[in-house]
Amino acid sequence: MIGTRxxxxGHYQPERVVTNAELEKIVDTNDEWIQRRVGIRERRWAGPEETVDILARKAAQDALDKAGMPASDIDTVIVATCSAFDRSPNMAARVADQLKIPNAPATIDINTACSGFPHAIAIAQQAIAFGSTTNALVIGSEKLSDVTDFTDRTTAVLTADGAGAMVLTASEDQQISPVLWGSVPEMGDAVRIERSNDDKFAQNGQSVFRWTTTALPKIAREILERAKVEPEDVGVIVLHQANLRIIEPLARKIGAEQALVATDVTESGNTSAASIPLALSKLMEQTDIPTGTPILMFAFGGGLSYAGQVIQAP
Known part of the structure:
Protein backbone atom coordinates (compact mmCIF):
# COMPACT_ATOMS: atom_id res chain seq x y z
CA MET A 1 0.00 0.00 0.00
CA ILE A 2 1.23 3.50 -0.85
CA GLY A 3 2.56 5.61 2.02
CA THR A 4 1.98 9.29 2.74
CA ARG A 5 4.28 12.04 3.94
CA GLY A 10 1.44 26.74 6.02
CA HIS A 11 -0.94 29.22 7.59
CA TYR A 12 -2.66 32.56 7.30
CA GLN A 13 -4.04 34.94 9.94
CA PRO A 14 -5.94 38.19 9.43
CA GLU A 15 -4.10 41.39 10.29
CA ARG A 16 -6.50 42.65 12.95
CA VAL A 17 -5.34 41.76 16.45
CA VAL A 18 -8.07 41.85 19.11
CA THR A 19 -6.74 42.06 22.64
CA ASN A 20 -8.59 41.15 25.81
CA ALA A 21 -8.69 44.88 26.61
CA GLU A 22 -10.65 45.47 23.39
CA LEU A 23 -13.08 42.69 24.28
CA GLU A 24 -13.73 44.39 27.62
CA LYS A 25 -15.50 47.14 25.63
CA ILE A 26 -17.78 44.61 23.91
CA VAL A 27 -18.68 42.05 26.57
CA ASP A 28 -18.69 41.89 30.36
CA THR A 29 -15.21 40.46 30.88
CA ASN A 30 -11.64 41.40 31.74
CA ASP A 31 -8.12 40.34 30.89
CA GLU A 32 -7.44 38.65 34.23
CA TRP A 33 -10.59 36.50 34.00
CA ILE A 34 -9.88 35.43 30.39
CA GLN A 35 -6.25 34.51 31.00
CA ARG A 36 -7.05 32.65 34.20
CA ARG A 37 -9.87 30.65 32.62
CA VAL A 38 -8.51 29.85 29.14
CA GLY A 39 -5.05 31.43 28.78
CA ILE A 40 -5.90 33.65 25.79
CA ARG A 41 -4.24 37.08 25.54
CA GLU A 42 -5.32 38.06 22.03
CA ARG A 43 -6.87 36.70 18.87
CA ARG A 44 -7.32 37.65 15.17
CA TRP A 45 -10.53 38.70 13.44
CA ALA A 46 -10.99 38.79 9.70
CA GLY A 47 -12.51 41.67 7.78
CA PRO A 48 -15.80 41.45 5.83
CA GLU A 49 -13.99 40.59 2.60
CA GLU A 50 -12.01 37.72 4.15
CA THR A 51 -14.38 34.78 3.84
CA VAL A 52 -13.63 31.20 4.86
CA ASP A 53 -12.49 30.29 1.34
CA ILE A 54 -10.22 33.35 1.09
CA LEU A 55 -8.55 32.47 4.40
CA ALA A 56 -8.19 28.86 3.20
CA ARG A 57 -6.65 29.88 -0.12
CA LYS A 58 -4.06 32.11 1.55
CA ALA A 59 -2.99 29.34 3.94
CA ALA A 60 -2.91 26.88 1.05
CA GLN A 61 -0.68 29.16 -1.00
CA ASP A 62 1.72 29.47 1.94
CA ALA A 63 1.91 25.67 2.23
CA LEU A 64 2.43 25.25 -1.53
CA ASP A 65 5.18 27.88 -1.53
CA LYS A 66 6.96 26.11 1.34
CA ALA A 67 6.65 22.78 -0.46
CA GLY A 68 7.96 24.24 -3.69
CA MET A 69 4.97 22.68 -5.43
CA PRO A 70 2.81 24.38 -8.07
CA ALA A 71 -0.92 24.26 -7.49
CA SER A 72 -1.24 22.38 -10.78
CA ASP A 73 0.27 19.29 -9.10
CA ILE A 74 -2.59 19.04 -6.59
CA ASP A 75 -5.27 16.48 -7.37
CA THR A 76 -7.32 16.61 -4.15
CA VAL A 77 -8.38 19.58 -2.02
CA ILE A 78 -10.03 19.00 1.35
CA VAL A 79 -11.27 21.83 3.55
CA ALA A 80 -12.34 21.29 7.15
CA THR A 81 -14.62 24.03 8.46
CA CYS A 82 -17.73 24.58 10.57
CA SER A 83 -18.16 28.31 9.92
CA ALA A 84 -18.84 28.48 6.17
CA PHE A 85 -22.37 29.77 5.55
CA ASP A 86 -22.50 28.84 1.86
CA ARG A 87 -23.33 25.21 1.13
CA SER A 88 -22.57 25.10 -2.59
CA PRO A 89 -20.17 25.51 -4.20
CA ASN A 90 -18.21 24.21 -1.25
CA MET A 91 -15.08 25.83 0.12
CA ALA A 92 -12.73 23.28 -1.45
CA ALA A 93 -14.13 23.97 -4.91
CA ARG A 94 -13.72 27.70 -4.38
CA VAL A 95 -10.14 27.26 -3.19
CA ALA A 96 -9.32 25.08 -6.20
CA ASP A 97 -10.76 27.76 -8.49
CA GLN A 98 -8.84 30.57 -6.78
CA LEU A 99 -5.61 28.59 -7.03
CA LYS A 100 -6.34 27.89 -10.72
CA ILE A 101 -5.83 24.14 -10.34
CA PRO A 102 -6.37 22.91 -13.90
CA ASN A 103 -6.62 19.14 -13.63
CA ALA A 104 -10.14 18.45 -12.29
CA PRO A 105 -9.13 17.95 -8.63
CA ALA A 106 -11.43 16.24 -6.16
CA THR A 107 -12.88 18.94 -3.89
CA ILE A 108 -14.26 17.90 -0.50
CA ASP A 109 -15.52 19.82 2.52
CA ILE A 110 -15.88 18.11 5.89
CA ASN A 111 -17.45 19.34 9.11
CA THR A 112 -16.55 17.69 12.37
CA ALA A 113 -16.02 21.12 13.94
CA CYS A 114 -12.77 21.46 15.88
CA SER A 115 -11.62 17.91 15.12
CA GLY A 116 -11.97 18.47 11.36
CA PHE A 117 -8.31 18.75 10.44
CA PRO A 118 -7.12 15.32 11.69
CA HIS A 119 -10.22 13.81 10.07
CA ALA A 120 -9.30 15.51 6.78
CA ILE A 121 -5.69 14.29 7.00
CA ALA A 122 -6.95 10.73 7.45
CA ILE A 123 -9.26 10.98 4.45
CA ALA A 124 -6.44 12.32 2.26
CA GLN A 125 -4.05 9.64 3.52
CA GLN A 126 -6.49 6.88 2.68
CA ALA A 127 -7.09 8.34 -0.80
CA ILE A 128 -3.33 8.32 -1.37
CA ALA A 129 -2.98 4.79 0.01
CA PHE A 130 -5.43 3.39 -2.56
CA GLY A 131 -4.03 5.36 -5.48
CA SER A 132 -6.91 7.80 -5.87
CA THR A 133 -4.68 10.76 -5.02
CA THR A 134 -1.01 11.64 -5.40
CA ASN A 135 -0.81 15.15 -3.95
CA ALA A 136 -3.39 16.47 -1.52
CA LEU A 137 -3.96 19.93 -0.12
CA VAL A 138 -5.60 19.66 3.31
CA ILE A 139 -6.86 22.87 4.89
CA GLY A 140 -8.56 23.93 8.12
CA SER A 141 -10.21 27.32 7.78
CA GLU A 142 -12.56 29.18 10.10
CA LYS A 143 -14.16 32.58 10.49
CA LEU A 144 -15.66 32.10 13.92
CA SER A 145 -16.15 35.83 14.43
CA ASP A 146 -19.16 35.42 12.11
CA VAL A 147 -20.80 32.96 14.52
CA THR A 148 -19.77 34.50 17.85
CA ASP A 149 -22.47 35.38 20.37
CA PHE A 150 -21.28 38.64 21.88
CA THR A 151 -23.95 38.43 24.58
CA ASP A 152 -22.27 35.31 26.02
CA ARG A 153 -19.13 36.25 27.94
CA THR A 154 -18.08 32.59 28.32
CA THR A 155 -17.78 31.93 24.57
CA ALA A 156 -17.19 35.38 23.05
CA VAL A 157 -13.67 35.47 24.50
CA LEU A 158 -12.68 32.19 22.83
CA THR A 159 -13.39 32.45 19.13
CA ALA A 160 -11.06 33.67 16.40
CA ASP A 161 -10.32 33.49 12.69
CA GLY A 162 -7.53 31.90 10.67
CA ALA A 163 -6.46 29.02 8.48
CA GLY A 164 -3.76 26.38 8.25
CA ALA A 165 -2.83 23.93 5.51
CA MET A 166 -0.71 20.87 4.76
CA VAL A 167 0.57 19.46 1.50
CA LEU A 168 0.59 15.66 1.53
CA THR A 169 2.18 13.45 -1.11
CA ALA A 170 2.55 9.77 -1.94
CA SER A 171 5.65 8.15 -0.46
CA GLU A 172 7.46 4.82 -0.46
CA ASP A 173 7.33 4.80 3.34
CA GLN A 174 4.46 5.65 5.67
CA GLN A 175 5.08 8.85 7.63
CA ILE A 176 1.55 9.34 8.96
CA SER A 177 0.13 6.87 11.44
CA PRO A 178 -3.35 5.35 11.19
CA VAL A 179 -5.93 7.76 12.55
CA LEU A 180 -7.71 7.15 15.83
CA TRP A 181 -11.12 8.77 15.54
CA GLY A 182 -14.48 8.52 17.23
CA SER A 183 -17.26 10.40 18.93
CA VAL A 184 -19.33 10.73 22.09
CA PRO A 185 -22.84 11.15 20.65
CA GLU A 186 -24.49 11.65 24.02
CA MET A 187 -22.41 14.84 24.33
CA GLY A 188 -23.42 16.07 20.89
CA ASP A 189 -25.07 19.20 22.29
CA ALA A 190 -22.02 20.21 24.33
CA VAL A 191 -20.61 22.22 21.40
CA ARG A 192 -22.97 23.56 18.75
CA ILE A 193 -23.71 26.12 16.04
CA GLU A 194 -27.42 25.76 15.35
CA ARG A 195 -30.00 27.71 13.37
CA SER A 196 -32.27 27.63 16.42
CA ASN A 197 -29.64 29.77 18.14
CA ASP A 198 -29.26 32.22 15.22
CA ASP A 199 -26.27 30.25 13.92
CA LYS A 200 -24.21 31.31 16.94
CA PHE A 201 -21.52 29.25 18.63
CA ALA A 202 -22.53 27.89 22.04
CA GLN A 203 -21.10 25.28 24.34
CA ASN A 204 -21.35 23.71 27.75
CA GLY A 205 -17.80 24.55 28.72
CA GLN A 206 -17.82 22.69 32.02
CA SER A 207 -18.99 19.44 30.42
CA VAL A 208 -16.31 19.66 27.74
CA PHE A 209 -13.61 20.50 30.29
CA ARG A 210 -14.59 17.56 32.50
CA TRP A 211 -14.53 15.22 29.50
CA THR A 212 -11.10 16.41 28.38
CA THR A 213 -9.51 15.95 31.79
CA THR A 214 -10.45 12.27 31.91
CA ALA A 215 -10.68 11.17 28.26
CA LEU A 216 -7.88 13.07 26.51
CA PRO A 217 -4.86 11.36 28.11
CA LYS A 218 -6.31 7.89 27.46
CA ILE A 219 -7.10 8.68 23.81
CA ALA A 220 -3.70 10.32 23.29
CA ARG A 221 -1.95 7.19 24.59
CA GLU A 222 -4.07 5.06 22.23
CA ILE A 223 -2.99 7.25 19.30
CA LEU A 224 0.65 6.66 20.21
CA GLU A 225 0.07 2.92 20.55
CA ARG A 226 -1.52 2.82 17.11
CA ALA A 227 1.46 4.77 15.74
CA LYS A 228 3.91 2.47 17.56
CA VAL A 229 5.56 5.52 19.13
CA GLU A 230 6.61 5.60 22.78
CA PRO A 231 5.61 8.72 24.76
CA GLU A 232 9.26 9.53 25.46
CA ASP A 233 9.93 9.61 21.71
CA VAL A 234 7.31 12.25 20.92
CA GLY A 235 9.01 15.47 19.86
CA VAL A 236 6.03 17.82 19.48
CA ILE A 237 2.43 17.82 20.71
CA VAL A 238 -0.15 19.89 18.87
CA LEU A 239 -3.49 19.64 20.63
CA HIS A 240 -6.57 21.52 19.46
CA GLN A 241 -6.01 25.06 20.70
CA ALA A 242 -9.14 25.42 22.83
CA ASN A 243 -7.90 26.17 26.32
CA LEU A 244 -4.39 26.52 27.73
CA ARG A 245 -5.52 24.77 30.93
CA ILE A 246 -6.33 21.67 28.86
CA ILE A 247 -3.21 21.84 26.68
CA GLU A 248 -0.50 22.34 29.31
CA PRO A 249 -0.99 19.16 31.43
CA LEU A 250 -1.30 16.66 28.58
CA ALA A 251 2.40 15.97 27.99
CA ARG A 252 2.90 15.14 31.66
CA LYS A 253 -0.23 12.98 31.82
CA ILE A 254 0.90 10.78 28.91
CA GLY A 255 4.56 10.60 29.93
CA ALA A 256 5.89 12.90 27.20
CA GLU A 257 7.35 15.64 29.38
CA GLN A 258 10.22 16.16 26.92
CA ALA A 259 7.89 17.12 24.06
CA LEU A 260 7.57 20.65 22.77
CA VAL A 261 3.92 21.63 23.28
CA ALA A 262 2.18 24.12 20.99
CA THR A 263 0.44 26.87 22.97
CA ASP A 264 -0.65 29.13 20.13
CA VAL A 265 -4.06 29.56 21.80
CA THR A 266 -2.53 32.37 23.84
CA GLU A 267 -2.13 34.62 20.80
CA SER A 268 -4.53 33.09 18.26
CA GLY A 269 -7.52 32.04 20.34
CA ASN A 270 -9.71 29.10 19.35
CA THR A 271 -9.81 28.73 15.57
CA SER A 272 -11.63 25.37 15.56
CA ALA A 273 -10.59 23.22 12.57
CA ALA A 274 -7.77 25.64 11.72
CA SER A 275 -6.09 25.49 15.10
CA ILE A 276 -3.80 22.46 14.65
CA PRO A 277 -2.21 23.38 11.28
CA LEU A 278 -2.10 27.05 12.26
CA ALA A 279 -0.32 26.29 15.53
CA LEU A 280 2.06 23.79 13.92
CA SER A 281 2.97 26.09 11.04
CA LYS A 282 3.77 28.95 13.38
CA LEU A 283 5.76 26.65 15.67
CA MET A 284 7.83 25.37 12.74
CA GLU A 285 8.63 28.94 11.71
CA GLN A 286 9.74 29.80 15.24
CA THR A 287 11.56 26.59 16.19
CA ASP A 288 13.93 24.18 14.47
CA ILE A 289 12.04 20.88 14.39
CA PRO A 290 14.25 18.20 12.79
CA THR A 291 12.87 16.29 9.83
CA GLY A 292 11.31 13.03 10.95
CA THR A 293 10.42 14.23 14.45
CA PRO A 294 7.25 12.46 15.67
CA ILE A 295 4.45 15.01 16.07
CA LEU A 296 1.29 14.05 17.94
CA MET A 297 -1.78 15.85 16.57
CA PHE A 298 -5.07 15.49 18.42
CA ALA A 299 -8.34 17.44 18.27
CA PHE A 300 -11.81 17.28 19.75
CA GLY A 301 -14.95 19.30 19.14
CA GLY A 302 -18.61 19.40 18.22
CA GLY A 303 -20.36 16.11 17.90
CA LEU A 304 -18.62 15.39 20.34
CA SER A 305 -16.03 14.15 17.87
CA TYR A 306 -12.31 13.50 18.20
CA ALA A 307 -9.43 12.43 15.98
CA GLY A 308 -5.67 12.23 16.03
CA GLN A 309 -2.56 10.74 14.50
CA VAL A 310 1.22 10.97 14.58
CA ILE A 311 3.02 12.56 11.64
CA GLN A 312 6.72 12.86 10.92
CA ALA A 313 7.92 16.43 10.61
CA PRO A 314 8.73 17.46 7.02
Missing amino acids: VLSV
Whole structure:
Protein backbone atom coordinates (compact mmCIF):
# COMPACT_ATOMS: atom_id res chain seq x y z
CA MET A 1 0.00 0.00 0.00
CA ILE A 2 1.23 3.50 -0.85
CA GLY A 3 2.56 5.61 2.02
CA THR A 4 1.98 9.29 2.74
CA ARG A 5 4.28 12.04 3.94
CA VAL A 6 3.87 15.70 4.82
CA LEU A 7 5.71 18.03 2.48
CA SER A 8 4.91 21.32 4.20
CA VAL A 9 2.69 23.19 6.62
CA GLY A 10 1.44 26.74 6.02
CA HIS A 11 -0.94 29.22 7.59
CA TYR A 12 -2.66 32.56 7.30
CA GLN A 13 -4.04 34.94 9.94
CA PRO A 14 -5.94 38.19 9.43
CA GLU A 15 -4.10 41.39 10.29
CA ARG A 16 -6.50 42.65 12.95
CA VAL A 17 -5.34 41.76 16.45
CA VAL A 18 -8.07 41.85 19.11
CA THR A 19 -6.74 42.06 22.64
CA ASN A 20 -8.59 41.15 25.81
CA ALA A 21 -8.69 44.88 26.61
CA GLU A 22 -10.65 45.47 23.39
CA LEU A 23 -13.08 42.69 24.28
CA GLU A 24 -13.73 44.39 27.62
CA LYS A 25 -15.50 47.14 25.63
CA ILE A 26 -17.78 44.61 23.91
CA VAL A 27 -18.68 42.05 26.57
CA ASP A 28 -18.69 41.89 30.36
CA THR A 29 -15.21 40.46 30.88
CA ASN A 30 -11.64 41.40 31.74
CA ASP A 31 -8.12 40.34 30.89
CA GLU A 32 -7.44 38.65 34.23
CA TRP A 33 -10.59 36.50 34.00
CA ILE A 34 -9.88 35.43 30.39
CA GLN A 35 -6.25 34.51 31.00
CA ARG A 36 -7.05 32.65 34.20
CA ARG A 37 -9.87 30.65 32.62
CA VAL A 38 -8.51 29.85 29.14
CA GLY A 39 -5.05 31.43 28.78
CA ILE A 40 -5.90 33.65 25.79
CA ARG A 41 -4.24 37.08 25.54
CA GLU A 42 -5.32 38.06 22.03
CA ARG A 43 -6.87 36.70 18.87
CA ARG A 44 -7.32 37.65 15.17
CA TRP A 45 -10.53 38.70 13.44
CA ALA A 46 -10.99 38.79 9.70
CA GLY A 47 -12.51 41.67 7.78
CA PRO A 48 -15.80 41.45 5.83
CA GLU A 49 -13.99 40.59 2.60
CA GLU A 50 -12.01 37.72 4.15
CA THR A 51 -14.38 34.78 3.84
CA VAL A 52 -13.63 31.20 4.86
CA ASP A 53 -12.49 30.29 1.34
CA ILE A 54 -10.22 33.35 1.09
CA LEU A 55 -8.55 32.47 4.40
CA ALA A 56 -8.19 28.86 3.20
CA ARG A 57 -6.65 29.88 -0.12
CA LYS A 58 -4.06 32.11 1.55
CA ALA A 59 -2.99 29.34 3.94
CA ALA A 60 -2.91 26.88 1.05
CA GLN A 61 -0.68 29.16 -1.00
CA ASP A 62 1.72 29.47 1.94
CA ALA A 63 1.91 25.67 2.23
CA LEU A 64 2.43 25.25 -1.53
CA ASP A 65 5.18 27.88 -1.53
CA LYS A 66 6.96 26.11 1.34
CA ALA A 67 6.65 22.78 -0.46
CA GLY A 68 7.96 24.24 -3.69
CA MET A 69 4.97 22.68 -5.43
CA PRO A 70 2.81 24.38 -8.07
CA ALA A 71 -0.92 24.26 -7.49
CA SER A 72 -1.24 22.38 -10.78
CA ASP A 73 0.27 19.29 -9.10
CA ILE A 74 -2.59 19.04 -6.59
CA ASP A 75 -5.27 16.48 -7.37
CA THR A 76 -7.32 16.61 -4.15
CA VAL A 77 -8.38 19.58 -2.02
CA ILE A 78 -10.03 19.00 1.35
CA VAL A 79 -11.27 21.83 3.55
CA ALA A 80 -12.34 21.29 7.15
CA THR A 81 -14.62 24.03 8.46
CA CYS A 82 -17.73 24.58 10.57
CA SER A 83 -18.16 28.31 9.92
CA ALA A 84 -18.84 28.48 6.17
CA PHE A 85 -22.37 29.77 5.55
CA ASP A 86 -22.50 28.84 1.86
CA ARG A 87 -23.33 25.21 1.13
CA SER A 88 -22.57 25.10 -2.59
CA PRO A 89 -20.17 25.51 -4.20
CA ASN A 90 -18.21 24.21 -1.25
CA MET A 91 -15.08 25.83 0.12
CA ALA A 92 -12.73 23.28 -1.45
CA ALA A 93 -14.13 23.97 -4.91
CA ARG A 94 -13.72 27.70 -4.38
CA VAL A 95 -10.14 27.26 -3.19
CA ALA A 96 -9.32 25.08 -6.20
CA ASP A 97 -10.76 27.76 -8.49
CA GLN A 98 -8.84 30.57 -6.78
CA LEU A 99 -5.61 28.59 -7.03
CA LYS A 100 -6.34 27.89 -10.72
CA ILE A 101 -5.83 24.14 -10.34
CA PRO A 102 -6.37 22.91 -13.90
CA ASN A 103 -6.62 19.14 -13.63
CA ALA A 104 -10.14 18.45 -12.29
CA PRO A 105 -9.13 17.95 -8.63
CA ALA A 106 -11.43 16.24 -6.16
CA THR A 107 -12.88 18.94 -3.89
CA ILE A 108 -14.26 17.90 -0.50
CA ASP A 109 -15.52 19.82 2.52
CA ILE A 110 -15.88 18.11 5.89
CA ASN A 111 -17.45 19.34 9.11
CA THR A 112 -16.55 17.69 12.37
CA ALA A 113 -16.02 21.12 13.94
CA CYS A 114 -12.77 21.46 15.88
CA SER A 115 -11.62 17.91 15.12
CA GLY A 116 -11.97 18.47 11.36
CA PHE A 117 -8.31 18.75 10.44
CA PRO A 118 -7.12 15.32 11.69
CA HIS A 119 -10.22 13.81 10.07
CA ALA A 120 -9.30 15.51 6.78
CA ILE A 121 -5.69 14.29 7.00
CA ALA A 122 -6.95 10.73 7.45
CA ILE A 123 -9.26 10.98 4.45
CA ALA A 124 -6.44 12.32 2.26
CA GLN A 125 -4.05 9.64 3.52
CA GLN A 126 -6.49 6.88 2.68
CA ALA A 127 -7.09 8.34 -0.80
CA ILE A 128 -3.33 8.32 -1.37
CA ALA A 129 -2.98 4.79 0.01
CA PHE A 130 -5.43 3.39 -2.56
CA GLY A 131 -4.03 5.36 -5.48
CA SER A 132 -6.91 7.80 -5.87
CA THR A 133 -4.68 10.76 -5.02
CA THR A 134 -1.01 11.64 -5.40
CA ASN A 135 -0.81 15.15 -3.95
CA ALA A 136 -3.39 16.47 -1.52
CA LEU A 137 -3.96 19.93 -0.12
CA VAL A 138 -5.60 19.66 3.31
CA ILE A 139 -6.86 22.87 4.89
CA GLY A 140 -8.56 23.93 8.12
CA SER A 141 -10.21 27.32 7.78
CA GLU A 142 -12.56 29.18 10.10
CA LYS A 143 -14.16 32.58 10.49
CA LEU A 144 -15.66 32.10 13.92
CA SER A 145 -16.15 35.83 14.43
CA ASP A 146 -19.16 35.42 12.11
CA VAL A 147 -20.80 32.96 14.52
CA THR A 148 -19.77 34.50 17.85
CA ASP A 149 -22.47 35.38 20.37
CA PHE A 150 -21.28 38.64 21.88
CA THR A 151 -23.95 38.43 24.58
CA ASP A 152 -22.27 35.31 26.02
CA ARG A 153 -19.13 36.25 27.94
CA THR A 154 -18.08 32.59 28.32
CA THR A 155 -17.78 31.93 24.57
CA ALA A 156 -17.19 35.38 23.05
CA VAL A 157 -13.67 35.47 24.50
CA LEU A 158 -12.68 32.19 22.83
CA THR A 159 -13.39 32.45 19.13
CA ALA A 160 -11.06 33.67 16.40
CA ASP A 161 -10.32 33.49 12.69
CA GLY A 162 -7.53 31.90 10.67
CA ALA A 163 -6.46 29.02 8.48
CA GLY A 164 -3.76 26.38 8.25
CA ALA A 165 -2.83 23.93 5.51
CA MET A 166 -0.71 20.87 4.76
CA VAL A 167 0.57 19.46 1.50
CA LEU A 168 0.59 15.66 1.53
CA THR A 169 2.18 13.45 -1.11
CA ALA A 170 2.55 9.77 -1.94
CA SER A 171 5.65 8.15 -0.46
CA GLU A 172 7.46 4.82 -0.46
CA ASP A 173 7.33 4.80 3.34
CA GLN A 174 4.46 5.65 5.67
CA GLN A 175 5.08 8.85 7.63
CA ILE A 176 1.55 9.34 8.96
CA SER A 177 0.13 6.87 11.44
CA PRO A 178 -3.35 5.35 11.19
CA VAL A 179 -5.93 7.76 12.55
CA LEU A 180 -7.71 7.15 15.83
CA TRP A 181 -11.12 8.77 15.54
CA GLY A 182 -14.48 8.52 17.23
CA SER A 183 -17.26 10.40 18.93
CA VAL A 184 -19.33 10.73 22.09
CA PRO A 185 -22.84 11.15 20.65
CA GLU A 186 -24.49 11.65 24.02
CA MET A 187 -22.41 14.84 24.33
CA GLY A 188 -23.42 16.07 20.89
CA ASP A 189 -25.07 19.20 22.29
CA ALA A 190 -22.02 20.21 24.33
CA VAL A 191 -20.61 22.22 21.40
CA ARG A 192 -22.97 23.56 18.75
CA ILE A 193 -23.71 26.12 16.04
CA GLU A 194 -27.42 25.76 15.35
CA ARG A 195 -30.00 27.71 13.37
CA SER A 196 -32.27 27.63 16.42
CA ASN A 197 -29.64 29.77 18.14
CA ASP A 198 -29.26 32.22 15.22
CA ASP A 199 -26.27 30.25 13.92
CA LYS A 200 -24.21 31.31 16.94
CA PHE A 201 -21.52 29.25 18.63
CA ALA A 202 -22.53 27.89 22.04
CA GLN A 203 -21.10 25.28 24.34
CA ASN A 204 -21.35 23.71 27.75
CA GLY A 205 -17.80 24.55 28.72
CA GLN A 206 -17.82 22.69 32.02
CA SER A 207 -18.99 19.44 30.42
CA VAL A 208 -16.31 19.66 27.74
CA PHE A 209 -13.61 20.50 30.29
CA ARG A 210 -14.59 17.56 32.50
CA TRP A 211 -14.53 15.22 29.50
CA THR A 212 -11.10 16.41 28.38
CA THR A 213 -9.51 15.95 31.79
CA THR A 214 -10.45 12.27 31.91
CA ALA A 215 -10.68 11.17 28.26
CA LEU A 216 -7.88 13.07 26.51
CA PRO A 217 -4.86 11.36 28.11
CA LYS A 218 -6.31 7.89 27.46
CA ILE A 219 -7.10 8.68 23.81
CA ALA A 220 -3.70 10.32 23.29
CA ARG A 221 -1.95 7.19 24.59
CA GLU A 222 -4.07 5.06 22.23
CA ILE A 223 -2.99 7.25 19.30
CA LEU A 224 0.65 6.66 20.21
CA GLU A 225 0.07 2.92 20.55
CA ARG A 226 -1.52 2.82 17.11
CA ALA A 227 1.46 4.77 15.74
CA LYS A 228 3.91 2.47 17.56
CA VAL A 229 5.56 5.52 19.13
CA GLU A 230 6.61 5.60 22.78
CA PRO A 231 5.61 8.72 24.76
CA GLU A 232 9.26 9.53 25.46
CA ASP A 233 9.93 9.61 21.71
CA VAL A 234 7.31 12.25 20.92
CA GLY A 235 9.01 15.47 19.86
CA VAL A 236 6.03 17.82 19.48
CA ILE A 237 2.43 17.82 20.71
CA VAL A 238 -0.15 19.89 18.87
CA LEU A 239 -3.49 19.64 20.63
CA HIS A 240 -6.57 21.52 19.46
CA GLN A 241 -6.01 25.06 20.70
CA ALA A 242 -9.14 25.42 22.83
CA ASN A 243 -7.90 26.17 26.32
CA LEU A 244 -4.39 26.52 27.73
CA ARG A 245 -5.52 24.77 30.93
CA ILE A 246 -6.33 21.67 28.86
CA ILE A 247 -3.21 21.84 26.68
CA GLU A 248 -0.50 22.34 29.31
CA PRO A 249 -0.99 19.16 31.43
CA LEU A 250 -1.30 16.66 28.58
CA ALA A 251 2.40 15.97 27.99
CA ARG A 252 2.90 15.14 31.66
CA LYS A 253 -0.23 12.98 31.82
CA ILE A 254 0.90 10.78 28.91
CA GLY A 255 4.56 10.60 29.93
CA ALA A 256 5.89 12.90 27.20
CA GLU A 257 7.35 15.64 29.38
CA GLN A 258 10.22 16.16 26.92
CA ALA A 259 7.89 17.12 24.06
CA LEU A 260 7.57 20.65 22.77
CA VAL A 261 3.92 21.63 23.28
CA ALA A 262 2.18 24.12 20.99
CA THR A 263 0.44 26.87 22.97
CA ASP A 264 -0.65 29.13 20.13
CA VAL A 265 -4.06 29.56 21.80
CA THR A 266 -2.53 32.37 23.84
CA GLU A 267 -2.13 34.62 20.80
CA SER A 268 -4.53 33.09 18.26
CA GLY A 269 -7.52 32.04 20.34
CA ASN A 270 -9.71 29.10 19.35
CA THR A 271 -9.81 28.73 15.57
CA SER A 272 -11.63 25.37 15.56
CA ALA A 273 -10.59 23.22 12.57
CA ALA A 274 -7.77 25.64 11.72
CA SER A 275 -6.09 25.49 15.10
CA ILE A 276 -3.80 22.46 14.65
CA PRO A 277 -2.21 23.38 11.28
CA LEU A 278 -2.10 27.05 12.26
CA ALA A 279 -0.32 26.29 15.53
CA LEU A 280 2.06 23.79 13.92
CA SER A 281 2.97 26.09 11.04
CA LYS A 282 3.77 28.95 13.38
CA LEU A 283 5.76 26.65 15.67
CA MET A 284 7.83 25.37 12.74
CA GLU A 285 8.63 28.94 11.71
CA GLN A 286 9.74 29.80 15.24
CA THR A 287 11.56 26.59 16.19
CA ASP A 288 13.93 24.18 14.47
CA ILE A 289 12.04 20.88 14.39
CA PRO A 290 14.25 18.20 12.79
CA THR A 291 12.87 16.29 9.83
CA GLY A 292 11.31 13.03 10.95
CA THR A 293 10.42 14.23 14.45
CA PRO A 294 7.25 12.46 15.67
CA ILE A 295 4.45 15.01 16.07
CA LEU A 296 1.29 14.05 17.94
CA MET A 297 -1.78 15.85 16.57
CA PHE A 298 -5.07 15.49 18.42
CA ALA A 299 -8.34 17.44 18.27
CA PHE A 300 -11.81 17.28 19.75
CA GLY A 301 -14.95 19.30 19.14
CA GLY A 302 -18.61 19.40 18.22
CA GLY A 303 -20.36 16.11 17.90
CA LEU A 304 -18.62 15.39 20.34
CA SER A 305 -16.03 14.15 17.87
CA TYR A 306 -12.31 13.50 18.20
CA ALA A 307 -9.43 12.43 15.98
CA GLY A 308 -5.67 12.23 16.03
CA GLN A 309 -2.56 10.74 14.50
CA VAL A 310 1.22 10.97 14.58
CA ILE A 311 3.02 12.56 11.64
CA GLN A 312 6.72 12.86 10.92
CA ALA A 313 7.92 16.43 10.61
CA PRO A 314 8.73 17.46 7.02
